[in-house]
Amino acid sequence: MTKPRIAIVGGGFTGLSAAYDLCKAGCDVTIFEHDADIGGLAGTFELSPGVRVEKFYHHWFTSDVDVLNLIDELGLSHLKRYVSSNTGLYYTNSIFRLASPLDLLKFRAIPLLDRVRTGFMALIARRINSWRELEDISAEDWLIKYGGRKAYDVMWSPLMQGKFGAEAKNVSAVWIWNKLKLRGSSRNKKGGESLVYLGGSFGALSDGIRAALEKEGVTIKTSTSVTSIVVDNGRAVGVDTSAGRHAADVVLCTAALPQFLEMTPGLPASYVDKCQQIRFLGNTCLVLRLNRSLSSTYWLNVADPSFPFVGIIEHTNLDSKENYNGEHIVYLSKYLPTTEALFSMSAEETYAYCEPFIQRIFPDFNRSWVNGFHVWKARYSQPVITKHYSHNIPDFQTPIKSLWLNTMAQIYPEDRGTNYAVRYGRRVAREILASVSSAQGEPEPLRRVVGQSTSE
Ligand SMILES: Cc1cc2nc3c(=O)[nH]c(=O)nc-3n(C[C@H](O)[C@H](O)[C@H](O)COP(=O)(O)OP(=O)(O)OC[C@H]3O[C@@H](n4cnc5c(N)ncnc54)[C@H](O)[C@@H]3O)c2cc1C
Numbered sequence: 001m002t003k004p005r006i007a008i009v010g011g012g013f014t015g016l017s018a019a020y021d022l023c024k025a026g027c028d029v030t031i032f033e034h035d036a037d038i039g040g041l042a043g044t045f046e047l048s049p050g051v052r053v054e055k056f057y058h059h060w061f062t063s064d065v066d067v068l069n070l071i072d073e074l075g076l077s078h079l080k081r082y083v084s085s086n087t088g089l090y091y092t093n094s095i096f097r098l099a100s101p102l103d104l105l106k107f108r109a110i111p112l113l114d115r116v117r118t119g120f121m122a123l124i125a126r127r128i129n130s131w132r133e134l135e136d137i138s139a140e141d142w143l144i145k146y147g148g149r150k151a152y153d154v155m156w157s158p159l160m161q162g163k164f165g166a167e168a169k170n171v172s173a174v175w176i177w178n179k180l181k182l183r184g185s186s187r188n189k190k191g192g193e194s195l196v197y198l199g200g201s202f203g204a205l206s207d208g209i210r211a212a213l214e215k216e217g218v219t220i221k222t223s224t225s226v227t228s229i230v231v232d233n234g235r236a237v238g239v240d241t242s243a244g245r246h247a248a249d250v251v252l253c254t255a256a257l258p259q260f261l262e263m264t265p266g267l268p269a270s271y272v273d274k275c276q277q278i279r280f281l282g283n284t285c286l287v288l289r290l291n292r293s294l295s296s297t298y299w300l301n302v303a304d305p306s307f308p309f310v311g312i313i314e315h316t317n318l319d320s321k322e323n324y325n326g327e328h329i330v331y332l333s334k335y336l337p338t339t340e341a342l343f344s345m346s347a348e349e350t351y352a353y354c355e356p357f358i359q360r361i362f363p364d365f366n367r368s369w370v371n372g373f374h375v376w377k378a379r380y381s382q383p384v385i386t387k388h389y390s391h392n393i394p395d396f397q398t399p400i401k402s403l404w405l406n407t408m409a410q411i412y413p414e415d416r417g418t419n420y421a422v423r424y425g426r427r428v429a430r431e432i433l434a435s436v437s438s439a440q441g442e443p444e445p446l447r448r449v450v451g452q453s454t455s456e
Helices: 013-024 065-073 101-105 112-127 139-147 149-170 173-184 202-215 257-263 269-275 347-361 418-440
Strands: 005-009 028-032 044-048 051-054 080-084 087-091 094-097 194-198 219-221 226-232 235-241 244-247 250-253 280-290 299-302 311-314 328-336 370-383 403-405
Touching: 005 013, 005 235, 013 028, 013 065, 013 202, 013 418, 044 202, 051 202, 065 202, 065 418, 087 149, 101 112, 112 139, 112 149, 112 173, 139 149, 139 173, 149 280, 149 299, 149 328, 194 202, 202 219, 226 250, 226 257, 235 250, 250 418, 257 269, 257 370, 280 347, 347 370, 403 418
Parallel strands: 005 028, 005 250, 028 219, 087 299, 250 403
Antiparallel strands: 044 051, 080 194, 087 094, 226 235, 235 244, 280 328, 280 370, 299 311, 311 328
8 A cells, every 4th residue: 555645835833743643644744845944933043053042932831732742742851941931011111010910910000990800801711611602702892891991991902902903903802812711721829820941942842843754754845835736637636846846645735824825726716715804914023132131021011002012022031041142032023914114124124113112111221232133024923813713714624635724824713823733733634644544445554543632
């Protein structure tokens, strides 16, 4: 029996996780990755030889069991670091610590009753079992209902606008419910937030998966773009790439949804139309390498949508600066429509634009603190989770035979994240294996049970 040949478009964590289970089940897998390295949105870059950090800030919650279990499976448990996170809020020229329920109780910018109500919102979120009842409600209405108007105006509205801009009002309660539930489930006994990071960065996880894949004979072709899915008679039979044609029995695309639509000929117009209802935001991330720390806060939300960033994430308050040549690594993040001027700015222009805003928060900050900076941009960084989002999500199985889709926009009711990339990647692998097995009359190599996710 010949091994099924599987071509995977995209070497992010979805593609890598799917490949991991497919190759273990006996498939012949080739991954095509446009970038020079694997990792996708959770990819890293080198600060100096051997010292890597994420292009976009990343951490895990303690409840991210799918990815944490994968780390164990790959024998990388010793690299896991559990860290207490320290969050804050910049509001009307002041920084407020908001790392625990007690901090929230002391946050005098909102009335005491609303502080108490806001404190209970995470508990309320955890008690809601069916996201379906939230699909018809906007995040704004839900937040006002449970946290109060003043809490919404002071805290939530600027944060929602900072994250979703003009789309903020369209965001569904499912999105905020899921965020509150997730953060609430990653808390220590004192109510503080506990996070997980990996020694050697997320790149250490990519390295671990790559080694496991290559051991099983998977070919990973980086710097290779898939230009088109090859469709013959309604069936995917391979991919055309910047390095030539590659024949396959099954194609799995993990690129962003708009990219999938661009590279796939022959999709029914109604299917394309439905997929196009899903809108995306881009992200631009300024990474500063400083010789001084900005503050002791890891995650500072900026509750002022006029700023060119919604968060200041001082990574070296999560993972020691000693791991980064003694430099303080700080991310300034902005989600935005890619038509906004900031998205097209050069690194120098982005820094110059942001500097006065950094100084408004940290008045002593100046260019002499900056050893260097980098700017990373992602065109498809966050799908906008609108009301009744579930109606627009395409299935894993596409209208074209043997062509499968597993992309960030299908993650729901959870929101994108590497944990879900792993969970959904392994889930689509199981579905592909089941489909190939039934088509082939259950060949021996596909009988093995693969990666049952613990969280399903
Ligand atoms: C600012 C930011 C912060 C984040 N923070 C966190 C965090 O703290 N924790 C967390 O877990 N997650 C975080 N995430 C989310 C996480 O990075 C993503 O959910 C996850 O990496 C998505 O993986 P993926 O494989 O589904 O998609 P991607 O990582 O987007 O991978 C898709 C891959 O397909 C490739 N590709 C596209 N087109 C082609 C083509 N034509 N040919 C070949 N290859 C192609 C792309 O280059 C890419 O590598 C964050 C994301 C952003 C943007």
